Amino acid sequence: MKKFYLLTYGCQMNESDSDIIRQALTQNNYQETYFREEADYFILNTCSIRERAVRRVVGQIHDLQQHRRQKPELKIAVGGCVTQLEGKDLAEKVSGIDLICGTSNFHRLPEFLEELSGTNKPLIRLEDPTISKQNDLPVKNGGHRHSTCFLPIMRGCDNFCAYCVVPYSRGREISYQHAKIIEQINILRDLGQQDITLVGQNVNSYQDGDVNFAGLLRTAAATGIPRIRFITSHPRDMSREIIDVVAERPNLCPRFHLPLQSGSDKILGRMNRHYDRKKYLATARYIRATIPGSFLSTDIIVGFPGETEEDFQQTIELMKEIRFDLSYMFKFSSRPGTKAHKMTDDVSAAEKQRRLEIIIATQNELSKLQNDRFLEKAVEVLVEGPSKKRATEMMGRTEQGLTVIFKGDNSWRGKMIPVRITETYIGTLKGEALIA
Numbered sequence: 001m002k003k004f005y006l007l008t009y010g011c012q013m014n015e016s017d018s019d020i021i022r023q024a025l026t027q028n029n030y031q032e033t034y035f036r037e038e039a040d041y042f043i044l045n046t047c048s049i050r051e052r053a054v055r056r057v058v059g060q061i062h063d064l065q066q067h068r069r070q071k072p073e074l075k076i077a078v079g080g081c082v083t084q085l086e087g088k089d090l091a092e093k094v095s096g097i098d099l100i101c102g103t104s105n106f107h108r109l110p111e112f113l114e115e116l117s118g119t120n121k122p123l124i125r126l127e128d129p130t131i132s133k134q135n136d137l138p139v140k141n142g143g144h145r146h147s148t149c150f151l152p153i154m155r156g157c158d159n160f161c162a163y164c165v166v167p168y169s170r171g172r173e174i175s176y177q178h179a180k181i182i183e184q185i186n187i188l189r190d191l192g193q194q195d196i197t198l199v200g201q202n203v204n205s206y207q208d209g210d211v212n213f214a215g216l217l218r219t220a221a222a223t224g225i226p227r228i229r230f231i232t233s234h235p236r237d238m239s240r241e242i243i244d245v246v247a248e249r250p251n252l253c254p255r256f257h258l259p260l261q262s263g264s265d266k267i268l269g270r271m272n273r274h275y276d277r278k279k280y281l282a283t284a285r286y287i288r289a290t291i292p293g294s295f296l297s298t299d300i301i302v303g304f305p306g307e308t309e310e311d312f313q314q315t316i317e318l319m320k321e322i323r324f325d326l327s328y329m330f331k332f333s334s335r336p337g338t339k340a341h342k343m344t345d346d347v348s349a350a351e352k353q354r355r356l357e358i359i360i361a362t363q364n365e366l367s368k369l370q371n372d373r374f375l376e377k378a379v380e381v382l383v384e385g386p387s388k389k390r391a392t393e394m395m396g397r398t399e400q401g402l403t404v405i406f407k408g409d410n411s412w413r414g415k416m417i418p419v420r421i422t423e424t425y426i427g428t429l430k431g432e433a434l435i436a
């Protein structure tokens, strides 16, 4: 049996795509290996959101060339957003790639890998022209490595935020059919899946006929899957109706990822985000007021072109006011082909670094404060397995997605266990199981 090693960069959409790769290959007599030296096929699922990510991929391919000296038959396949953007040019820029695959035809990888045995030239299989159809939701009945199963409900994005390459790499937004998604959730439930994450670049704008995202959440909750999450939301499209549905249904997890990007209206306008700080704050307050145990995470970019100290201070002010539970924080890096690439990158590298360090320190304080809310409280933990450090300790997650470590045994894997939280840290909680 041929073995493949799969390396995934980037967001949950890429994780979801990698599940499709894994499923397609394992169902066609390929076996996944976690050791590179065993692999017959090395598959890189790439991300192009940051400039560094592209360089990292190029570095990986160079490293693999060394590895190929020991194993000449090794085949290297590269897929995902970098290939979608660079296209066949990638094969010319980086030698040694055997297959270039787009973001929407991963389910055909077994067929493409077969084709490789008959040629020495790089194969280019960038886009499946039939994929833009709304009913092409790839069927998932296995393949996911994470405790949550990422289930795509849409593809692409129409928003064209000034700094982002996704609309160019993943194309225009399409929502998959509501009936197909529910059928898929039922399949996963019957397979014993307890936690699923509905994924899309902007899930709040989901629309299939007269079913909007709140409608989809209602029917998804009715399937009885114990935990349903979703990512990513857009502050412009996050409605009170969506928040109310999450508040009403106990199996819709109270976790919201709502990328703020900047607290300055001037910068939000330049970023083409279509909301202002007032609208964002009103939504965040409504989430906090309607769902007391809610977890609110965000993305922040510092040093966007034109960002002054005053703009930056407005971001910090808003972070403190909202008390984000978690932030993913980045320095602006210009991506060719985007609107921001034409702007003057006028914040120096040193200043970007200084601002980044300040918001990281701010967020660490906020995360600790937010986690302290759970001290001495009992929470339901879905157990994922032994912790990385000790076999006698188990690791699981709360409905907010927080990691909890506690003493227990492996027979609890996959079960919901009540745990009393006794210690809190920036990224983890520790506790004691409330069962013998």
Ligand code: SF4
Residues within 6 Å of the ligand: 157, 158, 159, 160, 161, 164, 165, 166, 167, 201, 202, 234
């Ligand atoms: S909403 Fe904006 S940041 Fe998100 S994927 Fe679309 S263009 Fe990119």
